[in-house]
Amino acid sequence: MKNYILLIQRWHKKFGIFAALFVICIVISGIAINHSEELELNKKFIKTEWLLDFYQINPVSEPVAYNVDGSWATQVGKRVYFNNIEISNNVEKLVGIISNNEIYTIAYDGQLTIITKDGELIEHLTGAAGVPAGMREIGQDENGDIVIKAAHGYYHVDTNELEWKEYEYLEAIWSVASAIPTELYDNLLQQYRGSGLTIERLLIDIHSGRFVGSWGVYFVDLIAILMLFLSCTGVWMWWQRL
Amino acid sequence: MLKVLVITILCNLIFLSTHSQAKGVYLEPKEFLEQAFAENPPNSKKLWISKELKAQIKSMLGYDIHVVRLRYWDNGEKTAWILEEIGRDKPITTGVVVKDEKIEQLNVLIFRESRGWEVKYPFFTDQFKQANLTKKNQLDRNIDNISGATLSVNALTKVAKLALFLNTHIKID
Numbered sequence: 001m002k003n004y005i006l007l008i009q010r011w012h013k014k015f016g017i018f019a020a021l022f023v024i025c026i027v028i029s030g031i032a033i034n035h036s037e038e039l040e041l042n043k044k045f046i047k048t049e050w051l052l053d054f055y056q057i058n059p060v061s062e063p064v065a066y067n068v069d070g071s072w073a074t075q076v077g078k079r080v081y082f083n084n085i086e087i088s089n090n091v092e093k094l095v096g097i098i099s100n101n102e103i104y105t106i107a108y109d110g111q112l113t114i115i116t117k118d119g120e121l122i123e124h125l126t127g128a129a130g131v132p133a134g135m136r137e138i139g140q141d142e143n144g145d146i147v148i149k150a151a152h153g154y155y156h157v158d159t160n161e162l163e164w165k166e167y168e169y170l171e172a173i174w175s176v177a178s179a180i181p182t183e184l185y186d187n188l189l190q191q192y193r194g195s196g197l198t199i200e201r202l203l204i205d206i207h208s209g210r211f212v213g214s215w216g217v218y219f220v221d222l223i224a225i226l227m228l229f230l231s232c233t234g235v236w237m238w239w240q241r242l
Numbered sequence: 243m244l245k246v247l248v249i250t251i252l253c254n255l256i257f258l259s260t261h262s263q264a265k266g267v268y269l270e271p272k273e274f275l276e277q278a279f280a281e282n283p284p285n286s287k288k289l290w291i292s293k294e295l296k297a298q299i300k301s302m303l304g305y306d307i308h309v310v311r312l313r314y315w316d317n318g319e320k321t322a323w324i325l326e327e328i329g330r331d332k333p334i335t336t337g338v339v340v341k342d343e344k345i346e347q348l349n350v351l352i353f354r355e356s357r358g359w360e361v362k363y364p365f366f367t368d369q370f371k372q373a374n375l376t377k378k379n380q381l382d383r384n385i386d387n388i389s390g391a392t393l394s395v396n397a398l399t400k401v402a403k404l405a406l407f408l409n410t411h412i413k414i415d
Contacts, residue, residue, distance in 0.1 A: 037393065042330060090332055090354060114311075123311040126335075128271030128324050129286060162286055162313070 005240060012233045019226045026223065029207040033200065041200040057196035063188070065180035066097045071117065073097035073106045074180055076192045080108055084187055085119040086195075096138040096175025098146060105146060105159060107138040107175075114159060130164045139172035147172035268362050269351045271324050274337040275315055278322045278347060286313040289412060302379045303403050314408070320346060321412070323405040327397040329355050334397050338405035344374045348402060358394030366395075375406045 036042055046052065059077035066073045074081045075094035081087065082097075082104065088111075095107035102117040110131055114122040125131050134151025141147050146157040147170050154170040157163070180188075202211070209216030275283040289312045291299075299305050305327065315322040320341035326333040332354035339347040348370040350362040360366065366388060373381045381403060387395050 121309045123309045123313070124326075125313075126271055126324070128275060129313055 005237070008233050009237060012230060012237065015226050016230055019223055019230065022220075022223045023227065026207060026220070029203045032203050033207060036200045036203075041203065042198050044199045045195050046197045046199060046202060047194050051202070052193045052197060055197050057193045059189075059192060063180055063185055064094055064177055065185075066094070066175050067178050068097050068099045068104070068175065071097070071099065071104060072180065072184060073104075074184070074188055075108070076185075076188050079192060079195075080106065081188055081191070082106060082113075082115050082119060083184075084191070085115075086191065087113050087115065087121070089195075095135050096177075098138055098140050098175055100140070100144050100146070105138070107135050107148065110135060112159060125159060125162075129162050132164070137172075137174045139174035141170065141172050149174075265354055265356065265359070267352050269337070269349050271335070271337065271351055274324070274349055274351055275322055278320070278337070278339045279315065279317055282317075283322075284315055284317045286315055287412075288312070289314055289408065295411070299404065299407065303400060303407060305400050305404050312408070314412070316412070321409050323408065324351065325401045325404060327401050327404075329358050329394040329397045331355060334361075334394060334401075336398060336401045338370075338402060340405055340409040343406070343410065344372050345370045345402060345406065347371070348398070350398070353394075355394065358388075358391035360388050360391050361394040361398055367398075370398075370402050373402060373406075375403065375410070379403065379407060381406075 032039065032041065061077065064075045072081075072083055073094060073096070075091060078091050079086055079089050080091045080094055087106065088108070091108045093109060097104055097106045099105075103122070104115050104117065106113045106115065110127055110133055112125040112131055114125070116122065127133065132148065132150035132152065132155060135148055136151070137149040139147045139149075141156070146159060148155045148157055149170075149172075154167045156165040156167065156170060205211040207220075209218070209220035212219075269277075291307050291310050291312060296307050299307055313324070320339055323338045323340070324335065325338065326335050328334070334350060334354070335352035337347075337349045337351050338345060348367045350367065353359050353362060366386075369383070369385050370381075373383055376382050381399065385395065385399050
């Protein structure tokens with residue numbers, strides 16, 4: 001019996017030392033995740049390049065860019081930028097950009113975003129303001145007025161008064177995609193990567209073991225079983241000494 | 243064995259049905275306006291958000307307005323507002339109807355997050371009915387939280403306060 005107790009004690013010590021390092025890590029990450037909202041960990045982004053590379057934070061598709069008067073509307077992944085300013089992070093398809101007296105109108109996903117040359121957001125117009133579903137192209141007629149080609153027809157638009165006149169056909173100079181300058185794309189890519197991985201996501205992956213892939217999850221399971229073993233043997237040894 | 247199979251299928255169905263309810267357009271903004279104004283919505287009006295008003299809204303309501311022009315609908319009897327506020331990561335589009343300085347109706351129109359969608363249900367949104375603003379710009383009642391949807395609840399509460407505040411602002415103007 002004495003040998004048996006000594007054996008348990010020996011393994012309790014060994015397992016305890018082995019598990020301690022990982023338990024500390026799991027405890028710290030667990031507490032941080034528990035208070036993620038207060039600490040705003042879901043809004044703080046990781047900028048470390050090797051971590052971003054490790055997570056493969058890169059857009060899955062090629063950028064789509066439209067240029068008007070030297071200003072750019074660019075879609076990188078699901079994010080849309082006006083020059084260097086992000087205007088939306090949940091876009092399926094950028095349609096184009098037009099300008100009128102240094103006021104820019106960007107069309108995407110049934111929405112129009114109106115923005116000044118300096119990047120001050122004037123407003124977002126949606127279906128409630130009359131923006132038609134299935135926008136395919138945005139352009140300007142000979143007077144510089146906005147023309148939209150949508151799934152069910154052509155529209156002449158006054159975004160100031162929200163007047164939408166529907167036509168069967170309208171001539172316009174349409175916004176067309178063009179090759180994005182390398183410097184701008186590098187800048188946008190940096191922004192895109194810099195807003196792709198939150199501290200909360202990293203902590204959750206560390207906590208669950210997913211940080212090192214599926215084997216990491218099994219490893220955390222092993223640590224959990226070790227903790228169970230330590231708890232049982234600890235109580236058992238204490239009971240033997242009573 | 244048959245019992246296990248039935249329970250597994252039921253669990254999967256429950257999971258799939260709740261998951262499919264999460265994101266989406268619950269009510270088209272146009273339909274919301276038609277409902278709010280009995281099929282006859284007025285033309286929209288413009289509210290220009292000055293720097294002072296923006297700062298006032300930020301300090302009093304904790305709401306960041308990123309645009310300088312907001313649209314609202316006013317038929318003289320009531321006003322309707324379509325506003326957005328981020329819950330956790332993405333904006334929740336909400337429609338608010340204000341009549342006699344009180345909320346007549348609040349609807350979640352578009353929900354883009356993967357969690358917290360329970361705020362769309364009337365059992366939650368009905369809490370805002372007849373709510374108005376106190377002198378300290380707080381709602382005159384407590385809004386019960388929904389476990390697991392705290393950020394969505396906070397976002398809708400902010401939007402409700404903003405709609406009431408803006409409604410008072412346009413009446414004063």
